[in-house]
Amino acid sequence: MIFGISWTSIFQTISQITAAGAAITALSLLLFALIYNLREQVVRAFILILLCVVVFYTAETIASVSTQAVIIEISLKIKWVGIVFLPASYLYFSNALLTLTGRPSRGRRLWLVRAVFIFSLGLCLLIPLNILVGPLDITGQPTPHLERTLYTGFFALYYVGVMVIAGSILYRAFQRTVTKTSRRRMIYLLLGATVAAVGIFPYSLFGSGLFSQFPILFWIIVSIANLLVGGFLVIISYSVAFFGVSWPDRLVKGRLFKWFLRGPLTASIVLASTTIIRRFGMLWDDPYNPFVPIFMVGLILIMEYSITLLAPFWERLLFYGSDRREIMQIQSLEDHMLTRSDLKQFLEIVTATICDLLQVKSAFISMMDGGGLMMLTVAGDQSAFNEIESSDEVLALTLENGTETNKGFLRWSGHLLIPLVYDDQQNGKLLLGLCGFPWENDREMDAEHIQSINLLTTRISIALRDWKLQQQVIDSLESLHPQVALIQQLRAASSYNKTSVLLDEVQLPEEDFIEWVKGALTHYWGGPKLTESPLLSLQIVQSAIDDYDGSPINALRGILKTAIDNIKPEGERRFTAEWILYNILELKFLEGRKVREVANRLAMSEADLYRKQRIALEAVSKTIVSMELSEREKEQT
Structure with a gap:
């Protein structure tokens, strides 16, 4: 005994904590699975397994802590609903996994799955009738339980039989896997499925003579089983999380890792600690002492703080491997990215500084874009500079004198204009934009103010140059996206299917494909480049024919219009830099202008x-x- 508590009570408390932890883990993993890739049949089948486990352990936890016979009996019968549907869910899961590896059902496996689900539904109807299991034995040892019946033994044989069939199908799926990585994950699935299926075995031994005489042995076995089930559910989730997703492995691992730390691990530790404190409080007849909520809140904050602080280091150490350097560079780019909002905020500060320094009422900064000037920010009255933005004379004056020096001031119509020039060592002086403010012609600027203005315009030039370089990097990354996405999807699918996945013809946006798109848009309102376009063979076009009165030409025209609308910025149409791609497509192809x-x-x-x-x-x-890939995925599911 410890502090007057028997070892049996200690291990009974541990079993209750581990059962609640398994329920929390299953529920957390269920929520995680609901977020990602529900189109995969394997994921949907695994969600059913998790649902059965959640029902099983939640009901068991409620029954173990309740003192009312009615609640205990209802909870235990609900627990048996989870037990009854578990074999059918495993069979469905194994069939989906074998189908994913390239061996779809010819009808027999599918009908077997349906028959087992129907049979499980029938067994559930026998539970409230005390046929599958008997009434509650409230005084039973080692804990209150539902009495056995003749049909309980038959169900045990049925349970084992279905699990063996499901295990054999899982083994066939394992034999059909291709790569070393996929085979390793299939081993995790086989081992995890076996442990989770056997984990409920101690619960079928309620009322046996052995455990009635040695209840501590029962609680030890149950505690170990709960820990194993919770742990291997995480392992199965880890393996299932990779099915059908196009994300890199490191991203899948990282997301599951963070979710596990913030969800089931934190909740289980807090629950276990709170329960232990409450049990100690019962020794002083005060189970809900003030330390319980204080300790609970403090432990949650400590756990979340530790995860936030240490997770980036664990991710780099565990998941990045030899790619650590490249990934850290990409993350550094994200952390130091100068967004349009950041640029605008910086320029607003500069224009406000100019107004305060020179005691002028307004100032502006514009950027060269598409051969013209685009106003970025204005301090003060914006209407005073509308003429400058649209003036060809200001543009010509800037282009003529802008690259001669980065310290020269230009005068125009009561304004002082300063070309924003960056002195690039490779490309020479680059004209990036124009800064200006109202300035009387006979007013002179002292040397100190000239030096300050030159410093400010130099920093503006650096910011504009860095932002333009950054946009080039982003454009390059965007051009890589479809190719990389396709490779990732093929990598994910072909890991478990060695037949036709890699052989499916999927067109990339290379030279020929872009020419097909250009030709179809050129003859958008009619012509051979549209009516005879190779794009007509795309699956998205074939799927859309019924929506366009059976006309493949109209279907292709609709797909092209949808693709153009997808790159359309939000808000009302404008003739600014962010709208330029859409405006070109709209004016040149859809409106047919020269x-x-x-x-x-x-x-x-x-x-x-x-x-x-x-x-x-x-x-x-x-x-x-991207639309074509999504359509093909939809057809496969």
């Missing part, structure tokens, strides 16, 4: 228009590829 007319409308040269048009076509092509 190149010169579009270039004049967008204030850019024809050469720049063709370059931007290429980027716009690539964006449309990437969107169509």
Whole structure:
């Protein structure tokens, strides 16, 4: 005995804590599985297993702590509902896994799964009738339980038989896996499924003579079983989390790892600690002493703080491997990224500083974009600078004098204009934009103010140059996205299917594909490049034919319009930098305007228009590829 508490009571408390921990773990993993990739049949089947485990352990936990016979009996009968449906769920899971590896059911396995589910539903109807299990034995040892009946033994044989069939199907799926990684994960599934299936075995031994005489042995076995079931549920979830997702392995591991730490681990530790404190409080007839809520809140905060502080180090150590350096560089880019909002905030501070320094009422900063000036930020009265943004004279003056020096001031119509120039060592001086403020022609600026203004404009130039470079990096990453996404999807699918996944023809947005998109858009309102386009063979086009009165031409036209709308920025249409790709597609192809007319409308040269048009076509092509991949995934499921 410890502090007057018997060892049997100690292990009974441990079993209650571990049962509650297993319920929390199963529920947390169930919520995690509901978030990601429900299109996969394997994931849906695993959710049923988790649901059975949640019902089983939640009901068992309620029954173990309740003192009312009615609640105990209802809870134990609900627990048996989870037991009854567990074999059917495992059989469904194993069939889905074998189908994923390239061996779909020819009908027999599918009908067997359906028959077992129907049979399980029938068994559930026998539970409240005290046929499958008997009434409650409230004084039974080692704990109150439902009495056995003749049919309880038959159910045990049925349970073992279905689990053996499911295990054999899982083994067939394991034999069909391809890579070393997928085989390792299948081993986890086999081992985890076996442990979880056997984990409820002690509960079928209620009322046996052995455990009635030695209840401490029963509680020890139950505690170990609960720990094993909870642990191997995490292992099964780890393996199932990879099915069908196109994310890299490190991302799947990281998300599951964080979820496990913040969810079941934190909740289980807090529950266990609180229960122990309450049990000690019962020695002083005060189970709900003031230390319980204080300790609970404090432990939650400590756990969350520790996870937040240490998780990045654990991720780099456990999941990144040899890719650690590259991933850290990408993460560093994200942490130090200069967004449009950051740039605007910085420029607003600069314009406000100029106004305070020179005692002027307003100031502006604009950026070169598409051969014209685009106003970025204005301090004071914006209407005073509207003429500058649209003035060809200001633009010509800036282009003519902008790159001669980065310290020269230009005067125009009562304003002082300062070209924003960055001195690049490789490309020479780059004209990035224009800064200005109202300034009387006969007013002189002292040397100290000139030095301060030159310093501010230099920093503006650095910010604009860095932001433009960053946009180029983002554009490069976007151009890689469809190819990388396709490879990740093929990698995920082909890990468990060695037949046709890698051989399926999926077009990438390469030269030919982009030319097909361009040709179809060129003849958007009619012409051979649309009516004879290879894009008509895409699965998304074939699936959309019924929505367009059976016309594949109209279906393709609709797909092209949808792809263009997907790159359309939010809000009302404007002629700014973020709208330029959409405006080119809209004006050039959907409205059919000539190149010169579009270039004049967008204030850019024809050469720049063709370059931007290429980027716009690539964006449309990437969107169509993503739509095609999504449609193919939908068809497979």
